[in-house]
């Protein structure tokens with residue numbers, strides 16, 4: 001690639017990045033202005049597969065092996081039927097995971 005082409009490419013990327021920022025701003029404004037009509041929240045937990053930590057013991061320093069069980073982190077999604085915005089609940093602290101089965105959506109902005 002020639003020097004001129006590289007300069008042109010760099011310029012095009014800068015223009016595209018500016019355009020992207022602009023569009024994101026417009027999107028957020030439009031989402032904020034939407035009179036959201038939320039669908040029923042959907043429970044879709046995040047699954048962290050089980051895994052094994054190998055034995056890394058050294059001398060009298062015992063550390064493993066360890067089997068970590070599959071984890072299910074409660075997560076809810078809701079989507080606006082008008083603008084298509086999807087919100088996800090925050091992942092809960094470990095102590096709350098067993099009992100929390102109610103969606104709590106946070107504000108985005």
Ligand SMILES: [Zn+2]
Pocket residue numbers: 031034035036037080081082083084085
């Ligand atoms: Zn909406």
